[in-house]
Amino acid sequence: MDRKALDDEADHFDVEDDALSWFRGTTNFRLRIDREGIVRGGTLNVGEVLGCDLTALLGRKLTNLVHPEDLPAAREAWIRITTTAEETAPIRARLALSAGGWRWFEVTSWNMLAVPRHGVVIGEFRDVQAQVDAEEDQASTAQAHQRLMKIFDEIEDLVMVGRLDHGLTYLNHAAQLVVRDPNIGTQPESQLASELRSFALRVIEPTIRRLERWTGDLEIHVDGKPRIMATTITPVAEGGPDDIYYGVIMHDVTADRSHTRSMAQQARRDPLTGLPNRLALMEHLDACRTSGSPTATVSVFFIDLDNLKIVNDGLGHSAGDRLLRAVGTQLVAQTAALVARFGGDEFVVVHEGLTAAESAAAAEELLDAVRRVQVLGIANHISASIGVAGYQRSELDPERVIRDADAAMYVAKRGGRDRVAVFDRTMRAVVSRRFFLESALRDGLAEEALAIHLQPIFALNEGDVLSGFEALARWPVASPSEFIPIAEDSGLIVPLGRWAVDQALGALAQLVAISPELAELRMGVNVSAHQLLERGFIDMILGTLDHHGVLAANLVLELTESVLIDPRDDVDLVLMGLADAGVSLALDDFGSGYSSLGYLRRYPIDVLKLDTSYTQALLHDPGTRIIAEGIVTMANRLGLRVVAEGIETAEQLEVVRELGIDWAQGFLLGRPAPIAEIVAGLAVDACLAD
Ligand code: C2E
Ligand code: MG
């Protein structure tokens, strides 16, 4: 406003009317104040602003309206204004509202005291309440900020704020120590460890640009040492998409993570062998699905030891543990592929990219590797059954490939152990039947669904008289050659064997009761290795003999060669104990397996049973016959009696007789029959003889 306009205006003030309507409706007003500070006139809208009529103000001292706190400044300003004609800087002061309370005004004054017609100071009062409020707000926000930053400086976490494309704008104390370069304003990634740079550009920055929060672990170096920082980066779009701020919070989790990592490693390692365990194996297979050529084959070798249970049962678990460790070491030495311990005595090897022929060769090599395992004082003949299954990477289902390899392994085991079987679809049926049979057998044993049949054995050189029986287990559901191995694998052989001995000796007691002549009969009962090494086996045998009133000399326990193949002290002890008690021991199925005669000298064996296949080969194969002659001669020299099993024809019987074999057993002479039938038949014979 220039002086001319003020002059014009002054006219109106003189008459103190409201013609100056342009102040109406605004919160600004003017007052005319005389040298004594008394209000002499003003714009009428002062009433609207302060809530009292202008006329009420006229003649009053302006200082009466001013807030006491603002009075000193107002007085000072008044002196300045009234002593100079120059324009003075505006001041701020609160004026009282007639309704109560105060309002902030910015006052600009012009000294017109010396001007004729005026003789007053003109003050223009501009309402600045809103502005003051905003300024106060801002000040308190700044204070809050200040406080927050103080807190951030106290904490150990790294707190940073940055602006995309501009770099960091704030680092708390901890962040400054780590970043070391308080070079605020440069690109954020240049301040992170170099290994972070590409990751920040590739992953973090795009995430922030999408205004998405990023969380993850970052490895940075603090004092040259790697630290794992759990990091959260939160973007905030201030203006447009180009004006993005982000907050970074990093929390040092190095100790936590290394603990978690070692826990995770432990969870994936078999403590006994140090090999990856089942969990690690499944994760490896899962990873196999996606890494590498999708057409490459992933081959799984399921390796099950054939003799661990016997070692465990016989020599205790520490011996079994030593054996498992030795096998693990040998397998790892054999192959560069993943070797995992799957469970008990099972190992799994995973090969990638083998052809069918290569995988067959690899399986044979693994088989050989197991055979080479030697553990001093435990076993010389370790073997395994290996199942192989392979799938194209793109079709690999970890659970299924393991199941298939396991099925193939089972087939290898049933095929006679110490061999390899490659999976084909028919094997699934074999395996499901196995599981069916195991549970059916368990029920069958409980429900006494099994029976013992007796097959007669005749003494050839004494005029073909009945010399005894072999007790053979029968079950309507499956043949012994199918269910006995299942009973052995599942441990059911122990109760089954106990039951068989009881049945057989009970039958013998019945027979002896018929006629004193039958008191000489010997009862053969088959015994598995697992039973032999079961604690209390000797006591069980002696107890059962006692229970049925049968003499030990009438019992023959038939053992298969595999029990004796390794010279073992624990087997020695059991066999010696039995022999000392007067029980006879027969070596069953001789000629079907290793046929090494060395151990015959070591163990107290009384009887050698030539296997059916051997007996039947005698007729057609001159070589077999020569060997048989040798066996019989040697057996006689060792004081062993020989039984020829599986005599089906008169010719076979003739050859056996010619060879000087003591006893014969076979369908020709008598099929296995139920105990009751045998007892009844012999009772009739005894009657007739009387
Ligand atoms: P093993 O001890 O060698 O029993 C002789 C097997 O030869 C019996 O088979 C018998 O039925 C069969 N056999 C007898 N005469 C002839 C013949 O003239 N020709 C032919 N081809 N075979 C003949 P089975 O009963 O099927 O038993 C098979 C095997 O199962 C037995 O072989 C034995 O190792 C085992 N086993 C049977 N019962 C028991 C048992 O109670 N406990 C145990 N641990 N094993 C048993
Ligand atoms: Mg037998």
Ligand code: MG
């Ligand atoms: Mg036999």
